[in-house]
Amino acid sequence: MAPKKQQKGKLDDLINPFALKNNYQALGFLRNFVAVISGIVIGICGVVGWHGFIYHFVSQLACVAAMVLKGCTKPANYFVSWNNLLFYGVFSSTTLLSYILFWMIFYNLCHVF
Amino acid sequence: MSVHQLVLDSAVRDWVFIPLTLAIVLMKLLTQYMHQLFSAPPPSNKELKEVREMQAVTRAGRLRAMGRFIPETSYKMRKDYFAGEKGLFSQKPMTRSPQEAMATDPTVMVDMMKKNLTGMVPQLAMGMVVNFFFQGFVIGKVPFPLSPRFKPMLQRGIDLASLDVSYFTSLSYYILLLFGLRGAFSLVFREDVVDETEMMKRQMNPMGAAGPMGVDMESMFKQEKAALNAVDHEWEMESAEERAVDVMRRAIKAKKL
Numbered sequence: 001m002a003p004k005k006q007q008k009g010k011l012d013d014l015i016n017p018f019a020l021k022n023n024y025q026a027l028g029f030l031r032n033f034v035a036v037i038s039g040i041v042i043g044i045c046g047v048v049g050w051h052g053f054i055y056h057f058v059s060q061l062a063c064v065a066a067m068v069l070k071g072c073t074k075p076a077n078y079f080v081s082w083n084n085l086l087f088y089g090v091f092s093s094t095t096l097l098s099y100i101l102f103w104m105i106f107y108n109l110c111h112v113f
Numbered sequence: 114m115s116v117h118q119l120v121l122d123s124a125v126r127d128w129v130f131i132p133l134t135l136a137i138v139l140m141k142l143l144t145q146y147m148h149q150l151f152s153a154p155p156p157s158n159k160e161l162k163e164v165r166e167m168q169a170v171t172r173a174g175r176l177r178a179m180g181r182f183i184p185e186t187s188y189k190m191r192k193d194y195f196a197g198e199k200g201l202f203s204q205k206p207m208t209r210s211p212q213e214a215m216a217t218d219p220t221v222m223v224d225m226m227k228k229n230l231t232g233m234v235p236q237l238a239m240g241m242v243v244n245f246f247f248q249g250f251v252i253g254k255v256p257f258p259l260s261p262r263f264k265p266m267l268q269r270g271i272d273l274a275s276l277d278v279s280y281f282t283s284l285s286y287y288i289l290l291l292f293g294l295r296g297a298f299s300l301v302f303r304e305d306v307v308d309e310t311e312m313m314k315r316q317m318n319p320m321g322a323a324g325p326m327g328v329d330m331e332s333m334f335k336q337e338k339a340a341l342n343a344v345d346h347e348w349e350m351e352s353a354e355e356r357a358v359d360v361m362r363r364a365i366k367a368k369k370l
Contacts, residue, residue, distance in 0.1 A: 032296050048256050094296040101293025108253040
């Protein structure tokens with residue numbers, strides 16, 4: 001996992017910009033990947049309707065669990081805050097659109113044939 | 114089964130859905146590689162004087178930021194060099210403003226043309242090809258129900274009012290593919306893949322970000338001059354002893370407790 005950024009207590013936070021950017025990039029990559037994979041799985045299962053999006057958000061939350069397992073026990077040290085870790089890139093258009101696209105493709109391939 | 118369940122021929126799947134997807138993926142790959150090949154950074158065509166001016170501005174900024182580490186006379190000497198009567202910032206800068214640069218410098222134009230050609234044109238051409246060949250039939254179903262407002266968006270060439278909104282035609286599928294493959298491609302290529310959206314943003318504010326030329330040098334000179342004159346200088350060494358005494362007193366107090 002990416003290097004820790006330092007924190008210096010009461011004085012202003014010392015943030016290593018490269019480490020922070022690296023961390024966010026890793027999280028973004030993971031989120032993108034999970035969106036594609038979960039889209040494929042949900043498409044093959046044939047889930048129809050708006051509740052298919054719930055699975056997307058569930059899998060994005062699972063990314064947070066994965067990050068915690070990877071070593072990020074105190075998110076304030078690696079990302080800026082808990083909220084950032086939870087919500088970075090969840091509502092970005094790339095992940096959502098990838099999820100929808102792959103869901104659609106595999107649903108069509110398997111169930112509308 | 115629900116009332117609106119259309120049965121689509123599997124021949125449509127074989128001959129349209131899969132080949133269309135593959136074709137668009139390959140085309141995107143091609144454009145990506147062409148972009149990488151063609152976007153070598155343009156040779157920097159700045160003259161010596163312009164480079165010197167930009168660096169002078171940087172130096173002046175640094176002087177302001179770290180002025181407290183040097184004694185008073187040194188600071189005054191430097192400040193006079195920059196902001197004095199005959200100083201550097203009082204002379205007229207040689208750098209042309211970005212508008213002139215855009216007009217007189219052909220390399221910037223060629224650059225923009227190259228980027229546009231390798232980016233937008235193949236996509237437009239492909240869109241026309243798709244529209245020509247795969248027109249007039251429904252190609253697939255969106256997995257979630259949509260409101261009727263999406264009908265003209267998803268079903269371009271078909272005028273059946275009773276057709277379920279979830280079914281879409283090949284042109285709308287093409288556009289969906291274009292947008293959706295950005296995410297998948299950014300997994301494969303780790304760098305920045307989102308070239309079209311950047312280009313679109315850049316086209317919307319053309320004078321926002323100037324090219325390789327610096328921003329308007331005259332106004333920057335004036336700003337630096339005013340800022341330098343505004344700052345008061347204080348050498349940190351003078352107060353260093355008192356601060357050291359403070360720190361030690363606090364440390365002794367903390368140890369006593």
